[in-house]
Amino acid sequence: MGSSTIINSDLSLGVFTGTSFNGTRFLNTTMRNSNCTDIDLTFGQFIDSSFDNTIFTNATADYATFTRCKMRSVDLTGARLKNTWFSYTNLQNANFIDVNVNGINFSHTDLFNAKINDIQLLNAISIRGSRLPNGTYIDQDYNLITNGYADCNIPLESSWNVDENNSIAIIRSKQDENNCVFAPNKAIGPVRFYQTISDKYKQVRWELNPVLVLNARLGGQMTTITIGYPGHTYTMNSNHIEPIRFPLNKSMIKEIITVVVTFNPLKGDLTSNWCDDIQITIELADQPD
Template sequence: MADQEQNAQTNQSLPVARKLNGLKLKDVLKFLSSLLLPLVLGVFTLVISIQQQDAARQQRDLEIRLSSAERYESQQQRDLERTLDAQRYQNQLFDTYIQEMGKLLEKSNGSLTSNEVTATLARVKTLNIFRQLDAQRNVHIIRFLYEAKQLTDTPENRSLDLSTAKLLDIDFRDTAVDGKQLDQLSLAGIFLSNATFIDIKMSNISFSRTKFDTANFSLAKINDANFSSAEFYNTSFASTSFSNTIFTKATFNNVNFLSKNIYSVNFENSTLAHVDFSFSVLYNADFSSASLSNVSFLFSVLYNPDFSSATLSNVNFSQAVLFNGKFSSLIIINVKFSSTILNDVDFSFAKLHKPDFSEAQLTKVNFASIILILATFEYAMVSNANFQQSSCVASIFDYGMLSYCNFWHSNLKDAAFQRATLNQVNFSRANLYKTTFIGANMIKSELNNTLSIQDAILTNGIRGHDENLISNGQADCNISHISGWTVSNGNITSVISNSSNSNCQFTLHSLSTGATMYHRVN
């Protein structure tokens, strides 16, 4: 009975629960729908707003681009108009100049330098027009004057003076005949920047006192030219041919002379710094009294070069070949002649500080009366060389081969000939104090008649000693030596040397009066 009542209650509660559940779901759906609609409307509104903003931004960007394009086009048009105006103005200036100079030429019978007034007027007009015209028109000005023979310097008609003119970016091929030939042109004392002379044949030209800053003469042919007192900076003469060219008192800095044909070029009294002559061939080049620093002659060939009285610092002649060269009375500091071939070269009366002749081949080289300081001749081959009366202090001849060399009256103090080969070398009256001959291949008699071999290390490692010549080699202080000498003035006596009991030396009676004496040595 109880179970039946319980089942009845359960069956009655099911519809009630379903009703409650139905009400809750309906309420939830209503609640969700009430939230969803505003949310959708909000999202839609946001999307529309973003799209409108993007469209507005794109419109603004388009308007900006169109405006920029219009401004750019307008600016281009204005620039073009200004350029055309400038060209018309420059053309007008050019035409006016040509007309005025033409009238001057007519009045002066074809010579602007015939009288001082005309020459001054022509100079002022030309310098003024150079400052106003561009490079292309300035080239035409030069060509006009050149073809009118106003830039040709002859005894009959001197060139128009254009000194102090400053010309930029001038291509002289535009002034040359057929772009190749330029003869009898005189432009002395001007300033040229970024000038071009490539592959031009030039003869009888004058650029004396002219300053070149960044110039290119590559492949040019220069004959009978005058560049005296000119200045060259960042200039290339690569593969340029020279003949009878004057560079006296010129200045070179960072210049390239790599050329196979340099004939009779005069660099006398010039200043050359950071100049490259590598692989060049020079004939009769004159560098006398010039100053060279950081200059390279690497692998070059020099016939009859003249460096007399010049100053060379950090100059490289390595692997070069020199024939009949003059290096007399010059000053050399840190110059390399390593692996160089020198034939008939004269260094007499020169002063060489730390020269390097290692592995060089020297034939008939004259070092007479030279001052060699810390010179190196290691592995060098020296034949028929003259070192008479030279100073070779601390010079190194180790492993060298010396034959028929003359060191007569030379000073070889502290020099080294270790393992050198010496054949017919004359050391007569030479000072070999502390000179090293260890392992040298030589004849002992070659050291006969030297002035001194004191403390020299001989071939066998024995230290050398000088003979006492106080009385023909007699070192006995117990006998009188004064009788073998003639004393002109003063008083002399012989005493035992402080350094050796078996040696004698002369001493003065009075240091204040001194003495003079002489003696014949057999």
């Protein structure tokens, strides 16, 4: 049944065990309370359709797209969902037990009471704009680096590499004593610290033109934040404080992308050089067709 289109149909209470819908488009179609065990939905496109209470145990839905669908209480136990795209979809009470969600997009989905754990959510490409199983709404994706927010209670070296011991410090902000920032701890620069970003971005759907977005706050004329790999970098500094957009493509899959912060303070001038709130997220520039 591949590459066909099903429109305005009601397939509820059906038994589709082992059926192939590879490449099929569902538009405004209902398949509630159905048995879809071992079904093949690879490259399928499902728009404004309903699958409430349907069993998708051990289904395969690699590169499938579910947009504005109702999928309350679906059972996806053991399903294969490589790079599956759920967007503006209701997944309340859905069962994701034994599902590898690496590369899945959950942006603007409702996962309230879904059986999905924190590790699975952490491995998803995006959960921006979603409601989590505990009812919490989240407006941004996980940071691809750790301790980018200069946590006062976390040692720098637990997340960051430094070129020279004790050359970087986490100190109280001059503007807000309740907040900490990264700052040089050496009167003569340059000094730098750096971190390799999570390789989660390598799981994206390259045809969607993924972009790494670097946001940060910084101070000082000689403070720079660079993202990239040798021969291919973008830099944020006092003259360019807007978010950095780092386009990705499949040729970069073997590269190691690093974020590097460099302070080059003038002699005796330490506190005017600082940075904080370093965040790197993945943005998918396009939607699936």
